[in-house]
Amino acid sequence: MSRVETGQGPFVRNAWYAAASSEEVGQGLLARTLLDEPLVLCRTGAGEPVALQDRCAHRFAPLSLGQRCGDEIACPYHGMRYGPDGVCTHVPGQGTVPPQARVRRYPTLERYGLVFVWMGEVGLADAAALVDIAQYGQPGWGLSRGHALFHACLDNILDNLIDPAHTTFVHQRTIGSDAGAQVAVQASLEDEHTIVCGRWVNHAPAVPMVQRFARPGGLVDRWQFYRVRPPCTSWVDFGSLPAGSPHTPQAMDAAPYRVLSYAFLTPQDASHTHYFSFQLRNFAADDAAVTTEFNALYKATFDEDRVLLEAIQREEERAPGTPPVRIASDAGVARLRRLTQALREAEQPPASDQASTVRAISPS
Ligand code: FES
Ligand SMILES: [Fe+2]
CATH class of the missing domain: 2.102.10.10 (Rieske [2Fe-2S] iron-sulphur domain)
Known part of the structure; x- marks a missing residue:
């Protein structure tokens, strides 16, 4: 393997x-x-x-x-x-x-x-190597944020963040719904550094978060595009338009609900990872109550992932080396693992430790 x-x-x-x-x-x-x-x-x-x-x-x-x-x-x-x-x-x-x-x-x-x-x-x-976020700090965009330490390795967390298919099953209370279960996800390279994996789910009832904040009158077309730039950056573009709207960038910008959710993942060690996150929303930008609610909702959403990822970590530590079975929705995961591996192979051996030991200090 x-x-x-x-x-x-x-x-x-x-x-x-x-x-x-x-x-x-x-x-x-x-x-x-x-x-x-x-x-x-x-x-x-x-x-x-x-x-x-x-x-x-x-x-x-x-x-x-x-x-x-x-x-x-x-x-x-x-x-x-x-x-x-x-x-x-x-x-x-x-x-x-x-x-x-x-x-x-x-x-x-x-x-x-x-x-x-x-x-x-x-x-x-x-x-310039840090992801550029045009909306950060701009008028009209609200900000919520969080941090957690996951007992899970970086690779498994990144897998989760290039995997829209799991939202149907893991996040029913927030950003998922049954409507997406049979809609295939597409994975591709957006640029040489970034994988995008996503889909539109059309003519479907709004998911709970959209229902709560945008209150659409009828069915919606919703998009979710997961992007990962290895080794440590992820962002999810999630939004909702009235069903039948054109799916153009202009329409998405002006959608009643759009959230860009960024995650910066930093390994503490091989089995623990800092998960720094923030969300930019295109509505209720200055509403502190909405920010408080978003903080709590996204914490709850990430905790839904964390419970699974930490259980997977424990199992991988109990039975290391067991090969996973891959399925169609793993297309993004497979691309991501290859891109990450290419980064590893492109690097020289870890930079030599510049610190020196001062064992013998001669008095002046
Ligand atoms: S260990 Fe720092 S001064 Fe001695
Ligand atoms: Fe998730």
């Missing part, structure tokens, strides 16, 4: 991974493990997010247990201080700083209310 089938394999590193919400990153020290690496996150006095390896070069104490000294971090063990660039600036009790005394600095990018960290080669970090 190939790694493509099981989703096993090294993490793709050259990508912007969401590490925290903007609110979480402040003057304190936030410890977070990404791709099996411990990081410490904080913000400089000028407001720049900083991500450093959370391991002092001296004897590996976690810097996240230390103290802020202005923009520097003092190690909790022997007080060595590190600047935002990861370079040690001060060693208590001696006048010089060994040149190897540094910890890895990770490039950061703050956008969409999230702090992203580039986990791969520093020289390849490019803000």
Whole structure:
């Protein structure tokens, strides 16, 4: 059985991974493990997010247990201080700083209310690699958001997010309905980085979310297009028009109900994944009550996925290596696994750890 089938394999590193919400990153020290690496996150006095390896070069104490000294971090063990660039600036009790005394600095990018960290080669970090979201922050678009840690591997979560067929069975209370059960989904490459998998379900009763917020008078045509850009980004375009309307981009923009639901997935390790999400809606943009309701509804929707994905994870850990049977609606999953595997193979071995161990510090 190939790694493509099981989703096993090294993490793709050259990508912007969401590490925290903007609110979480402040003057304190936030410890977070990404791709099996411990990081410490904080913000400089000028407001720049900083991500450093959370391991002092001296004897590996976690810097996240230390103290802020202005923009520097003092190690909790022997007080060595590190600047935002990861370079040690001060060693208590001696006048010089060994040149190897540094910890890895990770490039950061703050956008969409999230702090992203580039986990791969520093020289390849490019803000243009982050998905561009034209509607974010625009008038007329409301925003809701959430975060959860799933006990599930990244690959299985991405499978779920390129799989419109599951909504019929898993999300009956929110975005699914029986009307979609027999409508085939189509999967294709939208561009060289992105897979799209979706369908129109026409002349059908509105699903619960549309009924609740748009109150259509009759049957609707609804679309759901799931997009995944491996290794870690997903967005679902979901909306509803009066039945028989033209299915043009203009009509979709002006639809009574359209929600773009983004998910940024960041492995903590091989079996746990941070799930950062937000939704942009084209109605009731400034209605705080609707935002509160959306926060709760999407949490409930993602929890419906989480229950299944965590059960699948437990079973995969109990009986590793069992090959899955593929069915027609897995077309998107198969493409996604191949694209992810191509990214893995394109990468060099994991970037060498730039941190150095300072075992012998000679007194000055
Ligand atoms: S372990 Fe950090 S200064 Fe000693
Ligand atoms: Fe789902």
